[in-house]
């Protein structure tokens with residue numbers, strides 16, 4: 001038709017369906033990655049890499065864009081059979097783990113167990129992958145340091161790094177989406193998210209490695225640095241586009257000798273396990289988990305933040321009014337230091353607890369980012385009418401603002417004589433006086449982080 005603008009429409013197929021995704025692309029949570037193998041083609045190779053797409057909410061979204069079906073002679077029984085599973089070599093994790101997503105692996109030790117040990121055993125430490133685990137030969141692996149746009153480059157083997165002075169840092173690591181499940185449940189109409197994480201996406205360990213501040217100082221980058229504002233970490237796991245997982249932190253954190261950022265090769269005294277970044281990862285205490293890049297290949301001192309989707313789009317601080325229709329990604333900062341948080345580890349939601357002397361026992365964890373220390377943990381069993389101060393059972397002795405570990409706590413709280421169930425809430429206070437918000441409603445974020453409202457568990461009582 002003359003006078004009508006020519007427009008390219010983008011169609012893809014999935015199983016027997018044909019879909020027009022043109023209008024959907026800008027809303028796609030994974031960004032334009034969807035274009036790479038999808039233009040006029042099948043979604044199956046893309047979804048072999050990102051199999052969590054076969055999720056009810058996503059299939060429903062896809063159905064809204066169906067424009068027809070393939071001709072019978074073009075339909076294939078199992079279109080997936082032509083594509084190899086890129087996760088085939090991923091390590092097998094502990095069978096007790098609570099698995100939220102199989103591929104890429106998102107799983108953790110059971111919540112009740114996590115709160116039992118100050119140092120989380122490596123096999124129960126939570127894992128949050130976005131891509132297949134890369135296979136790396138430690139004997140030939142090198143780590144590059146580079147100042148962007150200059151010839152100032154250094155290259156180290158693992159042995160080179162292990163010969164340098166190392167430090168051991170006691171620190172928790174928490175995923176940006178920890179406790180997201182509660183946020184999604186608490187907010188009516190919240191969009192279902194793919195990884196609805198339970199409160200066990202935090203763990204605590206001893207990390208050994210080389211201080212990044214020393215390596216940077218060797219390259220002339222110190223706490224006085226003015227030109228370069230960010231340090232990017234680039235991993236070896238890659239998207240279908242070939243783009244590696246990357247993240248960045250502000251230069252002040254990287255150069256600060258007290259910031260304790262390390263290139264870590266040991267976790268709880270053992271070589272870093274494959275799932276946690278073997279043979280070496282960046283470890284950024286006090287910041288959200290996403291910045292501690294695993295399977296580290298390169299450290300890039302730059303004027304810019306990492307280009308990665310997980311720095312630019314996900315794991316950002318969005319207001320409750322922001323959604324996919326009105327979002328301005330560049331206006332919202334990346335999540336770095338994380339706010340004060342806590343959760344009950346025992347009993348779990350729905351458990352039956354025995355009442356002794358009119359009381360029940362509760363235990364859990366508390367943690368605050370940015371080097372803050374937990375100074376108090378409050379528990380209530382009557383909706384906040386009366387609060388009880390928990391005992392801080394295990395806490396690292398380092399002081400704020402260089403306190404990186406979680407705190408384990410316990411509390412004996414009274415319950416009503418005739419009650420058959422009780423709601424237990426907990427909230428932590430950190431060394432800068434910050435306290436968790438009461439509800440998720442006013443802190444809702446469409447990307448599901450951070451999730452730090454009071455933790456609430458409902459338990460049945462046996463008298």
Ligand SMILES: Nc1nc2c(c(=O)[nH]1)N[C@H]1C(S)=C(S)[C@@H](COP(=O)(O)O)O[C@H]1N2
Nearest residue numbers: 126127128129130175235245289290293294
């Ligand atoms: N290379 C790489 N680094 C990564 C990730 C990843 O997928 N690839 N995930 C990040 C996220 S979101 C988190 S929460 C932590 C999880 O570290 P862990 O699996 O060792 O607990 O690693 C971060 N570093």
Ligand SMILES: [Mo]
Nearest residue numbers: 128175176289
């Ligand atoms: Mo994460």
